Amino acid sequence: MKAVRVTGPSTLEIADLPAPDPGDQVLIKPITVGVCGTDVKVFTGAIPVDYPRILGHEVIGEVVAAPTASAFKAGDRVLLDPASSCGHCDLCERGRPHLCRNAGLMGREIDGVFAEYVLAPASAVLAVPDTISAKASGLLQVLGTCVHALTSVTLVPGQVVAVIGLGVAGQLMVQLLKDHGVTVVGITRSEWKRDLAARNGATVVAAPDDAESALAELTAGRGPDLVIEAVGYEKTLAQSIELVGIGGEVIVFGTLTGGSEGLPYYQLYYKELTLYNPRAALFGDYAAGIELAASGRLALESIVTHELTLDEAARAFDLVHDPSSLKVLMHV
Numbered sequence: 001m002k003a004v005r006v007t008g009p010s011t012l013e014i015a016d017l018p019a020p021d022p023g024d025q026v027l028i029k030p031i032t033v034g035v036c037g038t039d040v041k042v043f044t045g046a047i048p049v050d051y052p053r054i055l056g057h058e059v060i061g062e063v064v065a066a067p068t069a070s071a072f073k074a075g076d077r078v079l080l081d082p083a084s085s086c087g088h089c090d091l092c093e094r095g096r097p098h099l100c101r102n103a104g105l106m107g108r109e110i111d112g113v114f115a116e117y118v119l120a121p122a123s124a125v126l127a128v129p130d131t132i133s134a135k136a137s138g139l140l141q142v143l144g145t146c147v148h149a150l151t152s153v154t155l156v157p158g159q160v161v162a163v164i165g166l167g168v169a170g171q172l173m174v175q176l177l178k179d180h181g182v183t184v185v186g187i188t189r190s191e192w193k194r195d196l197a198a199r200n201g202a203t204v205v206a207a208p209d210d211a212e213s214a215l216a217e218l219t220a221g222r223g224p225d226l227v228i229e230a231v232g233y234e235k236t237l238a239q240s241i242e243l244v245g246i247g248g249e250v251i252v253f254g255t256l257t258g259g260s261e262g263l264p265y266y267q268l269y270y271k272e273l274t275l276y277n278p279r280a281a282l283f284g285d286y287a288a289g290i291e292l293a294a295s296g297r298l299a300l301e302s303i304v305t306h307e308l309t310l311d312e313a314a315r316a317f318d319l320v321h322d323p324s325s326l327k328v329l330m331h332v
């Protein structure tokens, strides 16, 4: 089988490997895989892995073979929860397997999904109804993580929520928030991403420099109840803390790895803010995302900007951080 693997920092290989033996697992033939920032970081070596490693953790596939005792049969279209958990550490026992102390992610600690065949335990497989198109289904893994992030807070219809950063996650957040009946303000420098968010449910969109006045107008000067940081920079987290209203909440969805300017610390105290740092997703979050996508209430296809093939993996990695792109998919 063909597989895209990294053999060293920034070194990619399209390998020809033997197809895996299913044993007591589900054998899946990937149909569509998604490329995201994590894959790019593994590719460049920013996230260290044992080489060689097959990349990728976002996959929609078709079941080729499944244990007879499982709920799956050949031909079923499925999504994989790409994270493994041990089931017996303290965090698993406390119902937080997404934070498992012995966790592994496909494409990082274990071989990933950028391949013609993938194995997974039946407990990590979710059925995907045919009503979700091939293109839209490529977003289901990311959608699950966004659904998970929003379980941190209680959304009340009529609330004002600002989303800073309108990349793939930011766009999904706008759509999920609209579905919850809140008033959404989308903030980004990119005009076409603002336009897309406005078409898909943002009541107001603004460039970062205009965000404060736009939010003040919408909230009679009180500021939004919740700000979602979906960029991953210290500067945008600082802006989230500055923009959110007194007693408000901030979801730090972007992955911050450092910064040297500092944060508006006094505002954290003065506004008595609550910050959430959601990571990954629970099995039920993926299931909820699939149900929502199947309902037709989300405009998932509009977030997909590029559809390539597995052979074009190197180009797909380049495109992930290109200003012209949102979701980059590869068809296997």
Ligand SMILES: [Zn+2]
Residues within 6 Å of the ligand: 035, 036, 037, 038, 057, 058, 142
């Ligand atoms: Zn991803």
Ligand SMILES: [Zn+2]
Residues within 6 Å of the ligand: 085, 086, 087, 088, 089, 090, 091, 092, 093, 097, 100, 101, 102, 103
């Ligand atoms: Zn565990």
